[in-house]
Amino acid sequence: MxxxxxxxxxPIRVLIAKxxxxxHDRGAKVVARALRDAGMEVIYAxxxxxxxxxxxxxxxxxxxxxxxxxxxxxxxxLFPRILTLLKEQGGQSIPVFAGGIIPDEDARRLKKAxxxxxFGPGTSLEExxxxxxxxxxxxA
Amino acid sequence: xxxxxxxxxxxxxxxxxxxxxxLARTITAVENGDPSVDRVIRSLYGRSGHAPVVGIxxxxxxxxxxxxxxxxxxxxxxxxxVGVIGVDPSSPFTGGSVLGDRIRLERRxxxxxxxxxxxxxxxxxxxxxxxxREVSRLLDAAGFDIVLVETVGSGQVDVAxxxxxxxxxVVLVPHLGDEVQTLKAGLFEIADIFCVNKVDLxxxxxxxxxxxxxxxxxxxxxxxxxxxxxxxxxxxxxxITELWDDVLAHEKFLDDSGERLRGERRRLSSEIVGLARDxxxxxxxxxxxxxPALRKLLDDVVARRIDPRTAAxxxxxxxxxxx
Numbered sequence: 001m002x003x004x005x006x007x008x009x010x011p012i013r014v015l016i017a018k019x020x021x022x023x024h025d026r027g028a029k030v031v032a033r034a035l036r037d038a039g040m041e042v043i044y045a046x047x048x049x050x051x052x053x054x055x056x057x058x059x060x061x062x063x064x065x066x067x068x069x070x071x072x073x074x075x076x077x078l079f080p081r082i083l084t085l086l087k088e089q090g091g092q093s094i095p096v097f098a099g100g101i102i103p104d105e106d107a108r109r110l111k112k113a114x115x116x117x118x119f120g121p122g123t124s125l126e127e128x129x130x131x132x133x134x135x136x137x138x139x140a
Numbered sequence: 141x142x143x144x145x146x147x148x149x150x151x152x153x154x155x156x157x158x159x160x161x162x163l164a165r166t167i168t169a170v171e172n173g174d175p176s177v178d179r180v181i182r183s184l185y186g187r188s189g190h191a192p193v194v195g196i197x198x199x200x201x202x203x204x205x206x207x208x209x210x211x212x213x214x215x216x217x218x219x220x221x222v223g224v225i226g227v228d229p230s231s232p233f234t235g236g237s238v239l240g241d242r243i244r245l246e247r248r249x250x251x252x253x254x255x256x257x258x259x260x261x262x263x264x265x266x267x268x269x270x271x272x273r274e275v276s277r278l279l280d281a282a283g284f285d286i287v288l289v290e291t292v293g294s295g296q297v298d299v300a301x302x303x304x305x306x307x308x309x310v311v312l313v314p315h316l317g318d319e320v321q322t323l324k325a326g327l328f329e330i331a332d333i334f335c336v337n338k339v340d341l342x343x344x345x346x347x348x349x350x351x352x353x354x355x356x357x358x359x360x361x362x363x364x365x366x367x368x369x370x371x372x373x374x375x376x377x378x379x380i381t382e383l384w385d386d387v388l389a390h391e392k393f394l395d396d397s398g399e400r401l402r403g404e405r406r407r408l409s410s411e412i413v414g415l416a417r418d419x420x421x422x423x424x425x426x427x428x429x430x431x432p433a434l435r436k437l438l439d440d441v442v443a444r445r446i447d448p449r450t451a452a453x454x455x456x457x458x459x460x461x462x463x
Contacts, residue, residue, distance in 0.1 A: 041236065
């Protein structure tokens, strides 16, 4: 069942989730709000999600895009796990972007592993929205 | 035509066989009005009609999502599989939406007995989306024992869930207003069950008493006297078992009284007429714009030579004569 995203103007569906154990969700909420204001349907999965829960939600909700927010420092463990699970369950075409506190060296490696965009502190919402839109319309 | 086994389109077969990815994609296509799934939807209709569809409605912030989660836990404990649709509002300004009903769902990453889908209302009034009915039917055809539909936080007249649910739970909390509120038209008229949630808060007994008085003034037109149950989803949960038992009691009443069939006929006739109206409307609009004779009709109305009612009459009558 091909998605007629380009042909028809239907809202982009995006999952925003916080993997792992940090409890700081202000960033995720700000991004969710900005994506909403850009006309997207944002499934807000909230705090302390396991990779398994995130992948399950993404597939059930049939999202076009996944956004992960993380401040705990566990990104090198959690993000690759999410990408692996997505692949195992047939969701490898769903682009994943991320934001939070992620050192440059880690960001480089995560991008190589398949995270499509990584936003650090100070990124403008405009940049996040524009990137999200272009990722959703050009899946891997 | 429908319901026969072995002749389903591939996607329909996959849905019946439990392929959740195909189910999820088909739901997206239904939401988007994608005609490519038309055959799939039609072919699965005959397989629906088994699952009770339970609507959970009520004002925003009364705890509908938490109750849905509690009901899912209860149903899983009973060995029942559950499909859930959580509807949240789309922005009338941007079309965007934050769908947050999933947030209350407990850890169920490996439980295939639950399927949860968030849905934006996409401009539909009444508390559900245009696609909610067809998607609930899809979950039913996919084999879920029970379908739960959580509405948008409802206002006083958001009663569209009645057109979808076999049992409607209206969720309230203490201190929403005095007993006169319970007399007002709309939301209070559709309850098969009144659920006073956050029953641990002060004022819960008064709220239940006001509702009990309302029920003594007369039940639903079907003859069913709405049940009233107090619940709390704060650990340890209160009243969830009773709430589900009340749902089952109402479902049994529907079967025993013949109301299920009457309700189905009523709902389906309004669905058929609604679909027919949409289709005829599209066709008429199309002709009004393309057919020169009918364009003349429009010209006459624009020039104030005839009025819109007369023109509408002629439009429809012309339609009949042409056939």
